[in-house]
Amino acid sequence: MTEPVPLLSRREARRRDRRKAILEVASRSFLENGYAATTMSGIAATLGGSKGTLWRYFPSKEALFAACLDDATTAYREGLAEILDPRGDLAQTLRRLGLKLLEKVTAPDSVALYRLVISEAGRFPEMGAIFYEHVPRNTRLLITRFLERAMESGLLRRGDPDTAARTYMMLMLSGCHQLLLLGQITRATPHQIEADVTFGLDCFLRAYAPDAPG
Structure with missing residues (x-):
């Protein structure tokens, strides 16, 4: 019998809603103003509260930036995990994965975030490191584990699964x-996304085709 999900107390609900509001304001500020111009004081002023209240939720701008990335990518990573079913057809699974990946990274907010990181990571390497750990690296780890199982099953040529995951992502x-x-270009059309996935997947499967017996 399924256990009932406990209801949040009023205090917990208020805290959850407050945290969500902070992340919404901070995410918008990072994308519109950049990392350097976004300050804890400015976010607190927009929210209409004190900086001390904001610091109780997030001890630093770096922690707040990381939380914004997690908030924006958690559902996406969960979707990828569902796609990466080792029992499914390998080529079809990798095709669905590629479409999901490209649809995500070509969305306007994702493009704006990539541009932000590229433009400011030189001056703020900690920001670049946070982005790398929470976005491309987390995605690559999911793909790495999937490809490792495919190699162990003989569906792909054996090799370093992390290198294979990086190769797959870069092709896409x-x-x-x-x-x-x-x-x-100003936007990616479904036709362009489909063409990129078809080309990238063909290259990847040729590169990692299982070795012929003997």
């Missing part, structure tokens, strides 16, 4: 995503 991101980041 080498087309319309790169053009978006460089301002060569």
Whole structure:
């Protein structure tokens, strides 16, 4: 019998809602104003509270930035985990994964975030490190574990699964995503995304095709 989910107390509900409001304001500020121009004082002023209250939720701007990334990517990573079913057809699974990946990274907010990191990571390496750990690295780890199982099952040529995951991701991101980041196109069409995934997957499966017997 399924255990009933306990209801949040009023205090817990208020704290959850307050945290959500902080993340919404902070995320908007990071994307619109940049990392350097976003301050804890400015966020507190926008929220209409004291900086001390904000610090009770997040002890630093770095912690707040990390929380914004987690909030924006948790549901996405959960969706990827559902796609990466080792019992499914390998090529179809990798195709669905590629479509999901490109749809996410070519969304306007994702493009704005990538541009923010690229423009400011040189001056704020801690921001670049936080982004790397919470976004591309977390995605790559999910793919790495999936590809490792595929190699163990003989569906892919044996090799370093982390290198294979990086290869897969770079093939997927080498087309319309790169053009978006460089301002060569204003949006990625479903046709472009489909074409990038088809091309990238073909290259990947040829590179990691199982070795012939003997």
